[in-house]
Amino acid sequence: MKPWIEEALEARTLFFDAKHRPVALPAPLAPVVDTHGHLSMLAHEGASWAEMREAAAIALARAWLAGVVWTVCIVDASDDGRDPGAFLEWLSETEAEAHAEIEAALAAGLRPAFPDEALRVSLSAGVHPYHASGIEDALPALRELLSSPRCVALGECGLDYHADVDREVQREAFELQLALARELGLPLELHVRDAVGDASYEAHAEALEIVRSADVAAQGIDLHCYTLGPEPLEGWIELGCKVAFGGALTFKRSEAIRDAAAACPAEALLTETDCPYMAPEPLRGRPSEPALTLATANLLADVRAEVLGEARRDAFGSAWANARALFDRA
Numbered sequence: 001m002k003p004w005i006e007e008a009l010e011a012r013t014l015f016f017d018a019k020h021r022p023v024a025l026p027a028p029l030a031p032v033v034d035t036h037g038h039l040s041m042l043a044h045e046g047a048s049w050a051e052m053r054e055a056a057a058i059a060l061a062r063a064w065l066a067g068v069v070w071t072v073c074i075v076d077a078s079d080d081g082r083d084p085g086a087f088l089e090w091l092s093e094t095e096a097e098a099h100a101e102i103e104a105a106l107a108a109g110l111r112p113a114f115p116d117e118a119l120r121v122s123l124s125a126g127v128h129p130y131h132a133s134g135i136e137d138a139l140p141a142l143r144e145l146l147s148s149p150r151c152v153a154l155g156e157c158g159l160d161y162h163a164d165v166d167r168e169v170q171r172e173a174f175e176l177q178l179a180l181a182r183e184l185g186l187p188l189e190l191h192v193r194d195a196v197g198d199a200s201y202e203a204h205a206e207a208l209e210i211v212r213s214a215d216v217a218a219q220g221i222d223l224h225c226y227t228l229g230p231e232p233l234e235g236w237i238e239l240g241c242k243v244a245f246g247g248a249l250t251f252k253r254s255e256a257i258r259d260a261a262a263a264c265p266a267e268a269l270l271t272e273t274d275c276p277y278m279a280p281e282p283l284r285g286r287p288s289e290p291a292l293t294l295a296t297a298n299l300l301a302d303v304r305a306e307v308l309g310e311a312r313r314d315a316f317g318s319a320w321a322n323a324r325a326l327f328d329r330a
């Protein structure tokens, strides 16, 4: 038997913390979506494609069993996606291997949260603001990735004023990608990050202005990895954007993010991991993976139940419906 399956059967959970102690999590009250996961980064540094495939396949199988049935995999056309053919083939092989892992897990007696929901692996392709200066070179690869039937969005793209990358170059790469999304009719996954301690939220204000003038909001926008309070959220909500909450929502000192999650209209809520980064509590400190979206979704439901008196089931239901409204292009 595969070690991960044996371990899950023995511990009666799919979740292990940073010290590899088993952790029980409440069951999901609707299927959960990881709207932002870097599946090619789940293996150790310097791993081969085969090792990357095995790590991602096991992670996808574990996620599906836990009720996180759908992952939107992020690929960067100037980084892990610079050879689009190889990446797309890798992702298809990874999905096939995930199905084999699921078969083995079911045969061994593990029970999934939502047996009737299919495993789904979608793609969002873009050029991260870190790589903004390479946008021109990356365009052919980006177009090829975006033309894949698996692709449901363009991104992550945006502005990162924390990074040491020329801001004008970032704005140009961002505008170019918004124009491309408009041409192709695709929704967007935005990465927006202010400089450390910037109380004026300059990156958010400028990104919002750029999105407004590009006239792309109606196509659907996911403001990925939201880590601020309610205030900078307002303009985005007015524009009809959705807001993805990740592991940071669960951290002890994240009161402001929890305030934002309570202030967010139900029709804007999304969940994500940004794995392998920022694993949520009570699993913080270990590498993240799509299954861990469940811990964030649970906390989101707790926060809204506590502050708004909303039924826990509602936050789960909203996040599920919103992901489908945004990424189900069929």
Ligand SMILES: [Zn+2]
Binding pocket: 036, 038, 074, 156, 274
């Ligand atoms: Zn990311």
